[in-house]
Amino acid sequence: MKQDTAANQPKIGCMESREPLKHAPLAFAGIWIIIVTCTLTNLFVLRNPVLMLTVIPIAICVTYAHKRMAAARAEDIVKARKQSNG
Amino acid sequence: MDKSKLILIIPAAFVMGFIVVHSLRVNGPALTRKFFFWSFLYCYTKEFINAHSRQPEYFSSGLELFGTPMMVPFGWVISIYLSWFLAECILCPRGRNPAKVLPTVGLSSMIIACISFMVECSGGNMGWWEWNYSVPGLWHENALLKMPVKIIGGWGTTNLIFMSFFMVYVVSPWREVRHKALKIIGIFIAVGIPLGLLASNLVTRGLIVAPIVTMTAFMFLLWPRLRDYRASRGRRVIDSAREMRGRRSLD
Numbered sequence: 001m002k003q004d005t006a007a008n009q010p011k012i013g014c015m016e017s018r019e020p021l022k023h024a025p026l027a028f029a030g031i032w033i034i035i036v037t038c039t040l041t042n043l044f045v046l047r048n049p050v051l052m053l054t055v056i057p058i059a060i061c062v063t064y065a066h067k068r069m070a071a072a073r074a075e076d077i078v079k080a081r082k083q084s085n086g
Numbered sequence: 087m088d089k090s091k092l093i094l095i096i097p098a099a100f101v102m103g104f105i106v107v108h109s110l111r112v113n114g115p116a117l118t119r120k121f122f123f124w125s126f127l128y129c130y131t132k133e134f135i136n137a138h139s140r141q142p143e144y145f146s147s148g149l150e151l152f153g154t155p156m157m158v159p160f161g162w163v164i165s166i167y168l169s170w171f172l173a174e175c176i177l178c179p180r181g182r183n184p185a186k187v188l189p190t191v192g193l194s195s196m197i198i199a200c201i202s203f204m205v206e207c208s209g210g211n212m213g214w215w216e217w218n219y220s221v222p223g224l225w226h227e228n229a230l231l232k233m234p235v236k237i238i239g240g241w242g243t244t245n246l247i248f249m250s251f252f253m254v255y256v257v258s259p260w261r262e263v264r265h266k267a268l269k270i271i272g273i274f275i276a277v278g279i280p281l282g283l284l285a286s287n288l289v290t291r292g293l294i295v296a297p298i299v300t301m302t303a304f305m306f307l308l309w310p311r312l313r314d315y316r317a318s319r320g321r322r323v324i325d326s327a328r329e330m331r332g333r334r335s336l337d
Contacts, residue, residue, distance in 0.1 A: 065175035072179035
């Protein structure tokens, strides 16, 4: 059998992320702080509602990312319940 | 210092705290250290070169280190991390997927372009920084909501170059992928950047779509390579990784 050399062995440790679903709210809070700051600045400091349009593309991205994370979390919960029920 | 800048600095400090804690918990201390060190060095160098060039693209004030405004590299680091996080949320919400390293780089560049659209328009209108419209390609008629349209492509390009190297050399474990990434970056430098510069010099006011079209065209150029990579290399590596884990558990 062909032996794996050190170069070919995948070091999967650096690819792994630990519980990304559990800690995602921290980073989501970060991006929402930026979006809310820009929105409030546009509305109350600059008083230019046209600038509100600039928030739309990133808000769509973040909402979609939220949706994907929520779907993954829901799937995990269903799986865990099925496993616990045997 | 202009007190209105506190509207930017205070939330940015909170966001920085959040993302550092997030990275420590999800990526671990080693990868966190590497990400923040390399991204800050890359962004600071970029801004240092801009600040000391004959025609700086923008003028800003505030805390400076060797003539470079420090808020800018910090803003870059925050944006790069958040776009990386959002791209991974969309492509692989359960954790990093070896087959999706390069698509993550592409998508994060698209997302950072969206972030730039929002931040640049607000910041430019607040007067936190001022664009130097005497630089070719940044002229005033080519500005939308006080933001030169070229800048969106610039954010995407900066992120693409950093993330390609970071994901492939630091995060990804395979040496073979490095050659593929170098090819992709080479194609981008040879085709994507001239196309982007051409588009941003040709567009007239309001044609914000031009840099986005350029980025999309570039993604199409990349797609066959990404698809081949995902189909062959990615699957094989995942399989071999699983096999290794199986062997370890048997031992």
